[in-house]
Amino acid sequence: MNPLLPKKKSKVAGLITGLCVLGLALVLSMVLGQVSTPVKALVEAFTSYDPSSTEHIIITTTRISRTSIAMFMGASLAVAGALMQALTRNPLASPSIFGINAGALFFVVFATAFFSINSLVQLMWIAFLGAAVAAVMVFFLASLGRDSLSPIRIVLAGAAIAAFFSSLTQGLLVIDEQGLEEVLFWLGGSVAGRTLDMLLPLLPFIIGAGIVAMFLGNSINVLTSGEDIAKGLGQRVLLVKILMGIIIVLLAGSSVAVGGSIGFIGLIVPHLVRSLVGIDYRWIIPYCAVFGGTLLLLADVVARLAIVPEELPIGVMTAFIGVPLFISIARRVHRA
Amino acid sequence: MKKHTLLRSSSDKMSFLIEKKTLIILPVLLLFALILLIVGLSLGSTMIHPVTILKHALRINTSDYTFIIEVLRMPRMLLAFMAGGSLAVSGLILQGIVRNPLASPDIIGITGGAKVAAVLFITYFSAVSVHWLPVVAILGAGIASMIIYFLAWKRGVNPIRLVLIGIGFEAGMGALVTMMIVLGPTVTTSEAYIWLTGSVYGANWQDVSAMLPWALIFITAALLWARKINLLELGDDIALGLGSNVELNRFILIAISVALAGSAVAFAGGIGFVGLIAPHIARKLVGRSFGGLAPVAAIIGGLTVMSADVVARTLFLPLDLPAGVFVSLIGAPFFVFLLYRNRNM
Numbered sequence: 001m002n003p004l005l006p007k008k009k010s011k012v013a014g015l016i017t018g019l020c021v022l023g024l025a026l027v028l029s030m031v032l033g034q035v036s037t038p039v040k041a042l043v044e045a046f047t048s049y050d051p052s053s054t055e056h057i058i059i060t061t062t063r064i065s066r067t068s069i070a071m072f073m074g075a076s077l078a079v080a081g082a083l084m085q086a087l088t089r090n091p092l093a094s095p096s097i098f099g100i101n102a103g104a105l106f107f108v109v110f111a112t113a114f115f116s117i118n119s120l121v122q123l124m125w126i127a128f129l130g131a132a133v134a135a136v137m138v139f140f141l142a143s144l145g146r147d148s149l150s151p152i153r154i155v156l157a158g159a160a161i162a163a164f165f166s167s168l169t170q171g172l173l174v175i176d177e178q179g180l181e182e183v184l185f186w187l188g189g190s191v192a193g194r195t196l197d198m199l200l201p202l203l204p205f206i207i208g209a210g211i212v213a214m215f216l217g218n219s220i221n222v223l224t225s226g227e228d229i230a231k232g233l234g235q236r237v238l239l240v241k242i243l244m245g246i247i248i249v250l251l252a253g254s255s256v257a258v259g260g261s262i263g264f265i266g267l268i269v270p271h272l273v274r275s276l277v278g279i280d281y282r283w284i285i286p287y288c289a290v291f292g293g294t295l296l297l298l299a300d301v302v303a304r305l306a307i308v309p310e311e312l313p314i315g316v317m318t319a320f321i322g323v324p325l326f327i328s329i330a331r332r333v334h335r336a
Numbered sequence: 337m338k339k340h341t342l343l344r345s346s347s348d349k350m351s352f353l354i355e356k357k358t359l360i361i362l363p364v365l366l367l368f369a370l371i372l373l374i375v376g377l378s379l380g381s382t383m384i385h386p387v388t389i390l391k392h393a394l395r396i397n398t399s400d401y402t403f404i405i406e407v408l409r410m411p412r413m414l415l416a417f418m419a420g421g422s423l424a425v426s427g428l429i430l431q432g433i434v435r436n437p438l439a440s441p442d443i444i445g446i447t448g449g450a451k452v453a454a455v456l457f458i459t460y461f462s463a464v465s466v467h468w469l470p471v472v473a474i475l476g477a478g479i480a481s482m483i484i485y486f487l488a489w490k491r492g493v494n495p496i497r498l499v500l501i502g503i504g505f506e507a508g509m510g511a512l513v514t515m516m517i518v519l520g521p522t523v524t525t526s527e528a529y530i531w532l533t534g535s536v537y538g539a540n541w542q543d544v545s546a547m548l549p550w551a552l553i554f555i556t557a558a559l560l561w562a563r564k565i566n567l568l569e570l571g572d573d574i575a576l577g578l579g580s581n582v583e584l585n586r587f588i589l590i591a592i593s594v595a596l597a598g599s600a601v602a603f604a605g606g607i608g609f610v611g612l613i614a615p616h617i618a619r620k621l622v623g624r625s626f627g628g629l630a631p632v633a634a635i636i637g638g639l640t641v642m643s644a645d646v647v648a649r650t651l652f653l654p655l656d657l658p659a660g661v662f663v664s665l666i667g668a669p670f671f672v673f674l675l676y677r678n679r680n681m
Contacts, residue, residue: 092500092504096507097503097504097507137672141672141675141676155499155500155503156436156438156439156443156499156503156675157675159443159503159506160438160443160668160671160672160675161668163442163443163608163609163664163668164664164667164668164671166510167533167534167606167608167609167660167661167664167668168661168664168665170529170532170533170658170660170661171533171657171658171660171661171664173529174526174529174530174533174657174658174661175652175655175657263507263511264507310519312515312519313514313515313518313519315511315514316511316512316514316515316518319507319508319510319511320508320511322507323504323505323507323508323511326504326507327487327501327504327505330497330500330501330504331487331488331490331497331501
């Protein structure tokens with residue numbers, strides 16, 4: 001398949017356009033909602049803040065945290081998905097399909113039920129741990145054996161891990177009905193009702209992992225051309241793989257930790273990006289970050305406005321976009 | 337000594353190839369099931385001595401425990417057994433068709449459809465009698481599998497494509513369920529949640545008699561189509577070459593598998609992993625010829641869910657947990673083990 005933007009210049013232009021769209025999505029996310037504010041109020045909230053104005057308070061408290069969380073989450077999920085697809089050489093790989101979200105969710109529910117941990121910041125770290133555990137399990141299972149990369153095996157492994165964790169979660173929630181209410185938003189995934197304090201401790205990880213991912217672009221290109229070739233070219237394959245694994249856990253884990261189980265961003269965005277810029281990971285990774293952030297921001301805006309005064313869980317929104325795509329990819333992968 | 341016994345009808349329309357050891361293993365398993373039934377009947381918040389139960393069963397001495405034995409525990413155990421058996425045979429068929437030992441109705445999206453239909457029913461139509469729940473769930477499973485089958489069709493159905501699409505579809509169904517639970521009222525959502533995990537809590541004789549025909553008819557059907565499965569397991573080309581109508585047989589077998597999974601989910605909720613592990617244990621015990629495999633898998637599946645339910649309702653008294661949790665506790669590590677075993681597949 002020929003990429004839509006074959007030349008370097010057009011790729012740069014595309015990225016700049018993407019950034020502009022991201023900026024637009026940021027503004028939309030800041031002003032739209034149950035109480036929509038004019039753009040003028042947005043500017044004023046930062047230049048001349050007026051503590052008596054409701055609009056300013058909404059913007060500087062809920063909207064700003066929600067917007068930045070959605071942006072960083074979307075970006076990290078998309079980059080994590082791209083790396084997973086490269087690492088497993090499987091076009092269907094993504095954090096939600098591989099049970100990472102389910103693992104994080106189980107750890108959260110377990111902690112609330114048995115250790116009565118209620119502080120959101122603590123729960124976040126626990127979610128992080130759960131994501132890491134699930135990721136390590138799936139990668140371990142997938143890397144066993146000779147033909148470790150066959151897509152069906154790894155997808156099945158992920159599906160089983162997801163099924164395992166979610167049935168344990170369900171069991172715990174049945175025992176602890178009180179807990180059900182508290183963790184409902186982790187179930188559906190949400191970027192609402194969180195404060196910036198929750199994002200800040202994770203930001204260094206997200207940004208750090210993102211930067212390392214950018215620098216790995218070239219090595220990933222070599223790796224995706226085949227492990228033997230990569231070895232022949234003198235690459236330390238194991239090192240690259242381990243680095244990729246760490247980045248995936250950091251990115252996917254921290255996004256689940258902040259916003260719960262939001263699926264399919266990590267699946268959709270890399271495919272979209274590849275159709276634009278081809279298979280060069282030096283381009284794919286920055287594009288994924290920009291597009292992932294934009295997509296989740298827009299999904300969140302729609303989730304807010306779709307059924308006012310209630311909100312759709314954003315994870316449901318992304319699943320509605322993602323599932324048809326997953327199925328069409330699955331149809332393409334296995335031509336009979 | 338010949339390893340297999342061949343049973344053949346006079347017109348040659350039907351035949352069963354059965355490994356000899358099946359004839360020993362089957363009665364032993366049935367005995368196990370009987371013992372487990374008695375143990376299960378005696379355990380609970382009111383302990384009843386097994387001898388009392390035997391006396392009760394033989395009508396020597398119908399005790400004061402009639403209510404507990406006949407109304408509370410018996411239907412529950414039977415329902416668990418049937419649900420487990422149906423899921424096991426359903427999984428066995430799927431694994432044969434897909435030619436992949438890791439397939440099962442809960443992983444490839446068939447039960448997902450049933451779950452969505454049932455949760456929709458529980459949360460939004462709570463006024464309608466709950467007796468319609470099974471019908472709704474079976475309908476959901478049927479529609480879901482038709483969609484999956486249709487999406488996987490591309491000049492015939494490729495098994496791997498079927499599984500991959502099923503997994504994607506299951507994820508979508510999961511999102512729908514989550515949406516309904518998050519948006520629905522709390523009272524009904526916790527009810528829906530219990531059902532989702534898989535529970536035979538509060539089963540009565542009405543449920544048992546409603547489920548029995550489904551299980552009987554479709555497990556028998558699975559037996560009748562048994563040899564077709566052994567053919568399909570050889571691969572589409574060989575099966576075609578041997579004169580099997582591959583697409584038709586595959587369709588019929590999937591329909592049987594869906595009916596079994598759908599009815600099990602309808603009555604016992606989303607119990608996972610039975611359809612996955614029971615067929616494997618059965619194959620270990622009696623080999624690959626399907627005639628003996630189906631009944632053995634059914635009994636093992638039944639035993640699994642029945643014992644999981646006994647543990648679930650007695651271990652944390654007075655809490656009565658959903659059986660599905662305990663099935664997963666055994667099932668998931670077993671699955672990991674299977675992946676490890678088949679690592680070079």
